[in-house]
Amino acid sequence: MQRIRLRYAKRGPLRFTSHRDFARAFERALRRAGVPIAFSQGFTPHPKISYASAAPTGVGSEAEYLEIGLQSQVDPEQLRIALDAALSPGLDVLEAVRAGEGSLADRIDASRWRIELPEVAPATAGDAVTAFLAAPEVLVERMTKQGRRSFDARAAVVSCMVVAEPDPPSEAGGVPCAIIDLVVRQVTPAVRPDDVLSGLRVVAGLEPPVPARVTRLAQGTLTAQGEIVDPLEADREGVGIGGR
Amino acid sequence: MSVSSVFPQLEQLLPRVSKPIQYVGGELGAVVKDWDATTVRWALMYPDAYEVGLPNQGVQILYEVLNEQPDVLAERTYSVWPDLEALMKEHGVPQFTVDAHRPVRAFDVLGLSFATELGYTNMLSALDLAGIPLESGDRTVEHPIVLAGGHASFNPEPIADFIDAAVLGDGEEAVLEITGIIREWKAEGCPGGRDEILLRLARTESIYVPRFYDVDYLPDGRIQRVVPNRPDVPFRVAKRTTMDLDAWPYPKKPLVPLAETVHERYAVEIFRGCTRGCRFCQAGMITRPVRERSITTVGQMVKEGLEFSGYSEVGLLSLSSADHSEIGDMCSGLAQQYADTNVSLSLPSTRVDAFNIDLAQELSRNGRRTGLTFAPEGGSERIRKVINKMVTKEDLIRTVVTAYSNGWRQVKLYFMCGLPSETDEDVLEIAEMAHEVIRAGREAAGTKDIRCTVSIGGFVPKPHTPFQWAKMDTPEVIDGRLKMLKQAINSDRSLGRAIGFRYHDGEPSLIEGLLSRGDRRVGKVIREVWEQGGRFDGWSEHFSFVRWVAACETVLPGLGVDLDWYTTREREEAEVLPWDHLDSGLDKDWLWQDWQDSMSEFEQDDCRWTPCFDCGVCPSMDTEIQIGPTGKKLLPLTPVNGLRVPA
Numbered sequence: 001m002q003r004i005r006l007r008y009a010k011r012g013p014l015r016f017t018s019h020r021d022f023a024r025a026f027e028r029a030l031r032r033a034g035v036p037i038a039f040s041q042g043f044t045p046h047p048k049i050s051y052a053s054a055a056p057t058g059v060g061s062e063a064e065y066l067e068i069g070l071q072s073q074v075d076p077e078q079l080r081i082a083l084d085a086a087l088s089p090g091l092d093v094l095e096a097v098r099a100g101e102g103s104l105a106d107r108i109d110a111s112r113w114r115i116e117l118p119e120v121a122p123a124t125a126g127d128a129v130t131a132f133l134a135a136p137e138v139l140v141e142r143m144t145k146q147g148r149r150s151f152d153a154r155a156a157v158v159s160c161m162v163v164a165e166p167d168p169p170s171e172a173g174g175v176p177c178a179i180i181d182l183v184v185r186q187v188t189p190a191v192r193p194d195d196v197l198s199g200l201r202v203v204a205g206l207e208p209p210v211p212a213r214v215t216r217l218a219q220g221t222l223t224a225q226g227e228i229v230d231p232l233e234a235d236r237e238g239v240g241i242g243g244r
Numbered sequence: 245m246s247v248s249s250v251f252p253q254l255e256q257l258l259p260r261v262s263k264p265i266q267y268v269g270g271e272l273g274a275v276v277k278d279w280d281a282t283t284v285r286w287a288l289m290y291p292d293a294y295e296v297g298l299p300n301q302g303v304q305i306l307y308e309v310l311n312e313q314p315d316v317l318a319e320r321t322y323s324v325w326p327d328l329e330a331l332m333k334e335h336g337v338p339q340f341t342v343d344a345h346r347p348v349r350a351f352d353v354l355g356l357s358f359a360t361e362l363g364y365t366n367m368l369s370a371l372d373l374a375g376i377p378l379e380s381g382d383r384t385v386e387h388p389i390v391l392a393g394g395h396a397s398f399n400p401e402p403i404a405d406f407i408d409a410a411v412l413g414d415g416e417e418a419v420l421e422i423t424g425i426i427r428e429w430k431a432e433g434c435p436g437g438r439d440e441i442l443l444r445l446a447r448t449e450s451i452y453v454p455r456f457y458d459v460d461y462l463p464d465g466r467i468q469r470v471v472p473n474r475p476d477v478p479f480r481v482a483k484r485t486t487m488d489l490d491a492w493p494y495p496k497k498p499l500v501p502l503a504e505t506v507h508e509r510y511a512v513e514i515f516r517g518c519t520r521g522c523r524f525c526q527a528g529m530i531t532r533p534v535r536e537r538s539i540t541t542v543g544q545m546v547k548e549g550l551e552f553s554g555y556s557e558v559g560l561l562s563l564s565s566a567d568h569s570e571i572g573d574m575c576s577g578l579a580q581q582y583a584d585t586n587v588s589l590s591l592p593s594t595r596v597d598a599f600n601i602d603l604a605q606e607l608s609r610n611g612r613r614t615g616l617t618f619a620p621e622g623g624s625e626r627i628r629k630v631i632n633k634m635v636t637k638e639d640l641i642r643t644v645v646t647a648y649s650n651g652w653r654q655v656k657l658y659f660m661c662g663l664p665s666e667t668d669e670d671v672l673e674i675a676e677m678a679h680e681v682i683r684a685g686r687e688a689a690g691t692k693d694i695r696c697t698v699s700i701g702g703f704v705p706k707p708h709t710p711f712q713w714a715k716m717d718t719p720e721v722i723d724g725r726l727k728m729l730k731q732a733i734n735s736d737r738s739l740g741r742a743i744g745f746r747y748h749d750g751e752p753s754l755i756e757g758l759l760s761r762g763d764r765r766v767g768k769v770i771r772e773v774w775e776q777g778g779r780f781d782g783w784s785e786h787f788s789f790v791r792w793v794a795a796c797e798t799v800l801p802g803l804g805v806d807l808d809w810y811t812t813r814e815r816e817e818a819e820v821l822p823w824d825h826l827d828s829g830l831d832k833d834w835l836w837q838d839w840q841d842s843m844s845e846f847e848q849d850d851c852r853w854t855p856c857f858d859c860g861v862c863p864s865m866d867t868e869i870q871i872g873p874t875g876k877k878l879l880p881l882t883p884v885n886g887l888r889v890p891a
């Protein structure tokens with residue numbers, strides 16, 4: 001069985017695709033694209049697909065990962081093109097590589113997020129971020145499957161800063177838009193960008209007037225320097241299949 | 245004038261509502277065209293939630309047919325749930341299409357497909373959100389033409405004030421003809437405004453424009469007459485019939501949603517119409533005559549539809565799929581073609597005979613066993629004669645037992661409650677039948693581990709059926725019978741445990757009855773209910789019987805009628821019915837005779853295998869039965885291996 005790892009993006013309006021929605025669409029795309037997917041044994045065989053932790057519904061992503069098992073060998077780049085064409089525009093397959101040793105999950109322990117806060121001045125956001133980072137612990141609440149629970153949103157945050165951009169993505173001239181770059185370690189319970197936003201509200205009363213626009217920029221292995229290493233890098237070595 | 249997307253405003257609201265994916269579009273098969281490059285623009289609406297509306301075949305077919313025209317643009321819109329409706333009102337976001345998020349108000353036509361009357365309040369919500377005046381009389385040339393289609397448009401009188409026009413019957417050709425009329429009128433610079441375009445539509449004699457007809461009432465509340473109020477429109481408006489389904493093989497590119505919907509499958513209509521003659525069945529009556537799609541076209545559609553969509557399930561749909569003249573070859577051919585794949589085939593069938601089981605067995609060849617449903621509809625042999633569902637108790641039990649001995653462990657039996665002339669005994673026989681099914685089934689299967697589900701629907705008399713004159717039973721009577729039935733089923737504990745019981749209570753059926761056979765006065769009730777918050781009336785968690793009754797009590801007494809008058813009252817032969825000026829092709833004398841035959845428990849054969857029984861449709865609509873067999877066979881597919889990589 002050949003194993004292939006894919007990086008894909010959830011963009012624009014299709015960031016509202018939930019993980020379940022994506023999984024259904026992906027299985028249909030495998031059939032549309034004629035991918036020789038391998039199936040599990042048993043009474044109700046299911047296709048061999050395993051997903052790395054998925055971005056929440058409503059959050060865009062440039063760095064979602066999955067691995068599939070195939071019955072026969074295919075060229076990864078041809079596979080990428082076929083699958084990308086079989087999915088709706090906005091669900092874009094960016095890269096495909098032959099899987100090397102080890103598991104994908106073992107190579108993912110942190111994510112980098114970009115949070116756009118329209119109508120929030122960068123300085124206001126900056127103050128809130130400073131207060132958040134200064135706090136030893138920031139308790140926030142979220143509904144989970146076990147009901148409402150309270151947990152610390154601070155410890156998992158590796159770095160958080162307001163970044164300056166030459167051309168901020170605000171709607172009309174004059175409307176400010178703060179942009180936060182955030183790196184968070186994967187922990188349990190998961191600390192998500194909206195938990196950090198809740199944290200900014202808790203420590204500094206930051207209440208964005210319109211919903212934040214969040215995108216996952218990267219996932220991977222966290223280095224000692226706080227950088228994130230692409231989980232496909234190890235697979236890519238010597239294979240040389242480029243991204244897009 | 246170009247029209248911009250409302251998505252930037254909508255996007256702000258989506259993180260705050262449930263299942264936002266249903267509002268963003270992005271389906272496979274969806275078409276987005278340049279607004280300015282087109283001349284006639286349709287917004288097609290299924291007035292229910294996206295999860296129910298998206299799979300609707302009618303909308304998908306018209307969407308594709310219209311978008312195939314280079315100068316025509318068609319987009320879709322669905323009902324938004326109350327959470328988003330409230331936010332849209334608060335933030336001034338109008339009703340939008342999911343394709344390009346354009347405001348519905350900007351289109352030339354808003355075409356609504358009503359599968360059920362319970363969507364009427366949702367239409368009002370959509371008009372209100374769109375900024376289109378609720379009443380036809382208040383609209384100007386700036387507003388879309390609000391056009392109703394679907395089965396409910398065979399009596400659009402309750403919504404006559406809210407729609408501008410209604411199309412009866414098949415839509416494929418109708419939408420193209422309407423497009424042509426609008427294209428020409430726009431090219432001329434919209435002469436004569438709204439009245440003129442509606443008049444041009446009415447002159448086709450197959451589009452009903454309610455404002456050109458007046459209704460007079462008798463002192464006792466009945467209708468005296470419905471007549472045109474101008475000389476140049478027809479007295480009666482006729483339904484459309486698309487002949488030769490092979491020439492209309494849609495959907496070719498089915499819409500495949502990202503959101504979860506009620507059906508995730510590629511559906512092919514294998515024939516239209518039905519002449520089994522079940523007397524309660526409006527769909528069967530108004531879609532005559534039977535027109536089959538040939539086995540080869542079906543095979544081709546399945547192949548291309550699966551390749552396009554990536555679905556792994558195929559539904560072979562029609563009103564009684566096992567009746568296709570080549571259904572045996574179709575099922576075995578398809579089963580063979582897809583034997584080594586994960587594709588599963590399903591065939592909704594209501595037939596109660598062994599043939600149904602043969603077909604189901606054929607379809608489950610690759611190991612996937614779909615459920616088996618039988619629909620005797622009536623509990624006693626007497627009531628089955630009344631409704632013209634010809635099956636004896638012995639046949640039914642033999643058939644179900646055959647299913648159990650062929651390995652099925654679970655079957656579903658479908659019945660109705662509240663049928664004309666029904667007694668407690670008729671309903672109680674359902675329990676006896678279910679007991680016998682389990683008893684005989686256990687013996688035949690050699691195991692106690694079998695089940696059957698008894699599912700009961702409420703009978704609603706519908707226009708253009710022999711039961712259009714019938715009275716309904718009150719919800720109290722229906723609920724009483726259902727309670728008795730439940731007790732009777734559980735009177736034997738061992739057998740009762742193997743029988744599941746599902747039913748709808750009588751209240752929603754009564755309101756459906758009001759809306760089905762209502763006249764223009766009922767429009768005031770619909771509006772009152774909507775103003776009091778009525779939405780999504782087809783959903784039990786949103787439907788409020790109390791609200792409907794209260795609205796009837798507020799509105800109807802002033803008009804000299806009441807809820808009972810519309811529902812539990814039997815009509816006489818001479819009464820003018822609100823839909824008499826709408827021609828389904830069925831001869832009213834024939835319908836009356838069939839109603840009389842029903843009451844004397846006299847059965848009517850199917851004109852496909854016995855001589856024509858003169859229901860009137862074929863001569864009056866200039867149509868004929870189109871059935872096979874063609875004698876052709878489905879050949880095994882040559883499997884295409886390898887990736888489909890676009891060039």
Ligand code: SF4
Pocket residue numbers: 519532533534851852856857858859860861862863869
């Ligand atoms: S007119 Fe005759 S042949 Fe045609 S549908 Fe009616 S009964 Fe059948």
